[in-house]
Amino acid sequence: MAPKRICLIGAGPSGMSVLFQLEKLRKEGVDVPEVVCYEKQSNWGGLWNYTWRTGNDEHGEPIHGSMYRYLWSNGPKEALEFPDYTFEDHYGRAIPSFPPREVLFDYLQGRWKKMGLKEKINFKTVVRMVTFNEETDKFSVVTENLTERNLTSKIQPTEEFDYVFVASGHYSVPYVPTYPGVDRFPGRVMHSHDFRDACEFKDKRILIVGASYSAEDIALQTIKYGASKVICTYRSKPQGYKWPETIEERPIFTHVDGKVVHFSDGTTAEVDAIMFCTGYLHYYPWIEDKLRLRSVNSLYPPNLYKGIIFTPEGHNGGNNKMLYIGTQDQYYTYTMFDVEALWALKYVLGQIDVPDKKTMRANLIGWAERLKSSKDCYADIDFQTDFVLELAKDCNYLDGVDLDVTKIFYDWHHDKEIDVLSYRDKSFTSKFTGTKSPIHHSTFMSALDDSKECFMATK
Amino acid sequence: MAPKRICLIGAGPSGMSVLFQLEKLRKEGVDVPEVVCYEKQSNWGGLWNYTWRTGNDEHGEPIHGSMYRYLWSNGPKEALEFPDYTFEDHYGRAIPSFPPREVLFDYLQGRWKKMGLKEKINFKTVVRMVTFNEETDKFSVVTENLTERNLTSKIQPTEEFDYVFVASGHYSVPYVPTYPGVDRFPGRVMHSHDFRDACEFKDKRILIVGASYSAEDIALQTIKYGASKVICTYRSKPQGYKWPETIEERPIFTHVDGKVVHFSDGTTAEVDAIMFCTGYLHYYPWIEDKLRLRSVNSLYPPNLYKGIIFTPEGHNGGNNKMLYIGTQDQYYTYTMFDVEALWALKYVLGQIDVPDKKTMRANLIGWAERLKSSKDCYADIDFQTDFVLELAKDCNYLDGVDLDVTKIFYDWHHDKEIDVLSYRDKSFTSKFTGTKSPIHHSTFMSALDDSKECFMATK
Numbered sequence: 022m023a024p025k026r027i028c029l030i031g032a033g034p035s036g037m038s039v040l041f042q043l044e045k046l047r048k049e050g051v052d053v054p055e056v057v058c059y060e061k062q063s064n065w066g067g068l069w070n071y072t073w074r075t076g077n078d079e080h081g082e083p084i085h086g087s088m089y090r091y092l093w094s095n096g097p098k099e100a101l102e103f104p105d106y107t108f109e110d111h112y113g114r115a116i117p118s119f120p121p122r123e124v125l126f127d128y129l130q131g132r133w134k135k136m137g138l139k140e141k142i143n144f145k146t147v148v149r150m151v152t153f154n155e156e157t158d159k160f161s162v163v164t165e166n167l168t169e170r171n172l173t174s175k176i177q178p179t180e181e182f183d184y185v186f187v188a189s190g191h192y193s194v195p196y197v198p199t200y201p202g203v204d205r206f207p208g209r210v211m212h213s214h215d216f217r218d219a220c221e222f223k224d225k226r227i228l229i230v231g232a233s234y235s236a237e238d239i240a241l242q243t244i245k246y247g248a249s250k251v252i253c254t255y256r257s258k259p260q261g262y263k264w265p266e267t268i269e270e271r272p273i274f275t276h277v278d279g280k281v282v283h284f285s286d287g288t289t290a291e292v293d294a295i296m297f298c299t300g301y302l303h304y305y306p307w308i309e310d311k312l313r314l315r316s317v318n319s320l321y322p323p324n325l326y327k328g329i330i331f332t333p334e335g336h337n338g339g340n341n342k343m344l345y346i347g348t349q350d351q352y353y354t355y356t357m358f359d360v361e362a363l364w365a366l367k368y369v370l371g372q373i374d375v376p377d378k379k380t381m382r383a384n385l386i387g388w389a390e391r392l393k394s395s396k397d398c399y400a401d402i403d404f405q406t407d408f409v410l411e412l413a414k415d416c417n418y419l420d421g422v423d424l425d426v427t428k429i430f431y432d433w434h435h436d437k438e439i440d441v442l443s444y445r446d447k448s449f450t451s452k453f454t455g456t457k458s459p460i461h462h463s464t465f466m467s468a469l470d471d472s473k474e475c476f477m478a479t480k
Numbered sequence: 481m482a483p484k485r486i487c488l489i490g491a492g493p494s495g496m497s498v499l500f501q502l503e504k505l506r507k508e509g510v511d512v513p514e515v516v517c518y519e520k521q522s523n524w525g526g527l528w529n530y531t532w533r534t535g536n537d538e539h540g541e542p543i544h545g546s547m548y549r550y551l552w553s554n555g556p557k558e559a560l561e562f563p564d565y566t567f568e569d570h571y572g573r574a575i576p577s578f579p580p581r582e583v584l585f586d587y588l589q590g591r592w593k594k595m596g597l598k599e600k601i602n603f604k605t606v607v608r609m610v611t612f613n614e615e616t617d618k619f620s621v622v623t624e625n626l627t628e629r630n631l632t633s634k635i636q637p638t639e640e641f642d643y644v645f646v647a648s649g650h651y652s653v654p655y656v657p658t659y660p661g662v663d664r665f666p667g668r669v670m671h672s673h674d675f676r677d678a679c680e681f682k683d684k685r686i687l688i689v690g691a692s693y694s695a696e697d698i699a700l701q702t703i704k705y706g707a708s709k710v711i712c713t714y715r716s717k718p719q720g721y722k723w724p725e726t727i728e729e730r731p732i733f734t735h736v737d738g739k740v741v742h743f744s745d746g747t748t749a750e751v752d753a754i755m756f757c758t759g760y761l762h763y764y765p766w767i768e769d770k771l772r773l774r775s776v777n778s779l780y781p782p783n784l785y786k787g788i789i790f791t792p793e794g795h796n797g798g799n800n801k802m803l804y805i806g807t808q809d810q811y812y813t814y815t816m817f818d819v820e821a822l823w824a825l826k827y828v829l830g831q832i833d834v835p836d837k838k839t840m841r842a843n844l845i846g847w848a849e850r851l852k853s854s855k856d857c858y859a860d861i862d863f864q865t866d867f868v869l870e871l872a873k874d875c876n877y878l879d880g881v882d883l884d885v886t887k888i889f890y891d892w893h894h895d896k897e898i899d900v901l902s903y904r905d906k907s908f909t910s911k912f913t914g915t916k917s918p919i920h921h922s923t924f925m926s927a928l929d930d931s932k933e934c935f936m937a938t939k
Binding site: 211 | 633
């Protein structure tokens with residue numbers, strides 16, 4: 022029998038975990054399936070692969086990246102650390118708990134390089150269409166290889182696969198609502214997807230629309246780099262942090278008149294820029310209807326058994342062979358992706374069984390119901406912990422290593438509630454090395470240089 | 481025999497001319513083919529349909545529009561006027577020669593509304609894939625209908641067509657080169673595709689990369705709305721206009737260091753923003769290889785017989801049934817699209833014959849050779865005049881009306897060379913009404929309000 026073929030779409034942290042676990046299994050002597058990985062960017066790392074570009078890349082493809090300069094982890098590294106490749110393994114010493122992007126990316130790459138994964142990726146290759154043929158029980162995947170200025174790019178012969186793993190991410194295509202007057206606002210109107218360098222907003226007054234992670238982080242960062250005022254406007258409830266004087270929150274705005282924003286509480290304010298921090302779309306235009314996940318961003322997108330196997334109501338959706346990796350909203354990140362990757366591979370290998378469709382759907386609906394009744398972020402953290410631990414158990418991830426970092430998340434969240442300006446200055450203890458991380462030489466709000474060199478300097 | 485089916489992609493000026501000419505033929509009693517028009521935007525007009533959005537639209541689709549606020553025609557309206565629907569027909573009186581966007585768009589829409597064309601368009605429908613089946617001699621077209629937040633968007637059943645008319649435009653997907661240091665520039669870096677409101681750049685110093693129409697227009701406009709300084713940087717030759725003191729030209733830059741731009745002549749300058757006015761890509765990722773035009777922007781893109789029928793070397797490229805409308809760079813605009821539209825429809829109707837492939841290729845290569853030897857813009861204008869006149873003759877456009885506006889283009893170009901700040905204050909005479917246009921109540925450089933209401937006011 023020919024080996025099974027898997028099409029893996031995306032070489033960000035999720036896709037790379039698939040490649041990593043595959044190589045690991047291969048080295049352990051398992052007769053692994055063939056995995057063909059397509060990545061539209063010219064480097065691995067997904068969102069961690071920073072680009073200054075916005076809009077379209079040099080080939081005309083929409084820019085994947087939503088990463089901006091001066092981004093520091095907004096959660097402790099101890100909550101995303103790999104048990105089999107700790108930060109101390111990578112850096113040879115303990116480092117502070119909230120590293121900037123470059124330091125995290127370097128860490129990820131260390132694990133990938135160790136396994137020699139770069140050569141496993143078809144870079145600059147865009148998936149144009151994924152379809153499933155019921156009769157042959159195979160997927161057809163149309164890809165296109167990009168070259169300079171798009172003049173000689175080539176659609177490649179359609180390839181056939183037994184499975185498709187979608188790991189293309191869901192923080193790349195912005196959702197941007199509209200409000201009256203925004204079309205005539207005399208200044209920059211943008212989504213955080215296009216945010217790159219906070220220095221642009223020096224001495225500016227910014228309206229930030231949204232009340233989630235991007236709003237919080239970009240409000241702090243623009244102030245840090247010189248913005249004179251930030252007003253965050255929320256639809257349901259304020260973020261509620263103890264902001265510095267330069268940041269305030271107001272209820273949602275109703276309209277803009279010139280530069281003047283009118284809020285629903287009757288107040289007004291003049292601003293120089295409007296930034297929508299209004300989230301992202303699950304956007305898979307290259308996946309045919311019957312295989313396509315349709316979801317808002319969620320800790321449990323619908324119709325995914327174990328959060329992975331596409332199991333829609335009514336039709337077969339690829340006969341349990343259409344898998345999504347890393348589509349959840351995240352407290353857990355790298356470890357969750359890693360567990361999902363191993364789970365998916367062991368499933369393809371026949372080492373994990375799935376029940377009949379009715380049972381699968383009852384299971385996924387059960388998780389969705391539980392999420393619906395989740396009362397606060399602590400319940401959300403518990404929800405995702407249980408989700409990760411169940412998958413880990415299913416696939417015997419690292420022989421049963423305990424991935425539960427609930428306490429770290431609780432403490433982190435509590436720290437933020439106490440002081441949003443200094444929660445990144447705290448220190449956490451690695452579950453896997455037992456080391457309590459050192460305190461960084463500079464506080465987050467005073468650290469303007471986000472380079473690895475500066476961060477790794479001992480003082 | 482079943483009527484022929486044409487898939488028309490795009491409802492900008494080119495696509496709308498196809499629909500207009502089709503309705504006109506139908507009213508004349510011609511047994512016309514069925515034309516199914518797909519438009520991804522929610523309104524007609526292509527680039528003339530201004531949106532404040534940049535990046536992605538509310539469905540996640542890349543934004544088509546490159547239109548910015550306060551744009552005024554950069555050529556006289558007398559050079560784009562339809563003989564059968566003059567500006568006087570539309571507005572009931574003569575208006576100045578260089579109208580702002582809203583006035584031009586209103587004019588276009590008047591002609592389309594008269595023919596009741598809106599109902600002929602499938603709005604919010606994106607073409608995902610066009611392929612050609614040699615055996616059936618038919619095209620397959622996969623489309624997707626967009627709805628809010630992309631949660632219920634549907635890929636529609638694949639439709640079959642005898643012909644495909646691509647009128648999707650080629651000023652939508654930016655080409656953005658890179659230069660050392662741009663990735664660390666502490667300010668906004670953008671392409672003119674994302675330029676919307678010049679007020680954003682009040683009191684700013686801007687580096688504009690490029691020396692063509694966008695560079696010229698945006699340099700003037702940003703200064704007009706308060707930018708303190710614009711430096712245009714050119715690769716081959718400067719624009720060479722008599723700029724105001726606040727605009728200057730320098731040779732290409734080699735790198736940026738912080739905010740400091742280093743030019744190849746050894747000079748430096750500090751700037752606050754970098755804008756690439758570096759043009760656009762012909763970008764058709766949804767067209768399979770063998771049907772896809774590959775071209776840089778050009779007055780005569782390669783492999784198009786009569787500038788319309790895709791006639792590649794080597795393979796059949798859709799058996800002369802893959803047509804491109806409005807793919808040329810433009811002196812002539814609306815009238816050229818209109819002539820191409822009628823030519824294409826008459827060709828499908830069998831009223832225009834094409835020779836054997838060898839002759840077709842010799843013809844298109846002949847045009848390309850002539851273009852290559854074109855010495856200056858005056859020769860370019862002559863080139864496009866001859867191109868338009870030949871098509872018009874082939875299809876007996878409006879019983880042989882004379883579309884030649886060479887003299888208008890010559891005069892316009894001469895005016896610009898004399899004074900780039902005031903060429904839009906000149907007046908031209910309509911070839912079709914004989915009326916010399918009135919002088920506008922405000923000079924271009926003093927007219928800050930670009931609304932139709934303000935423009936149409938008599939003083």
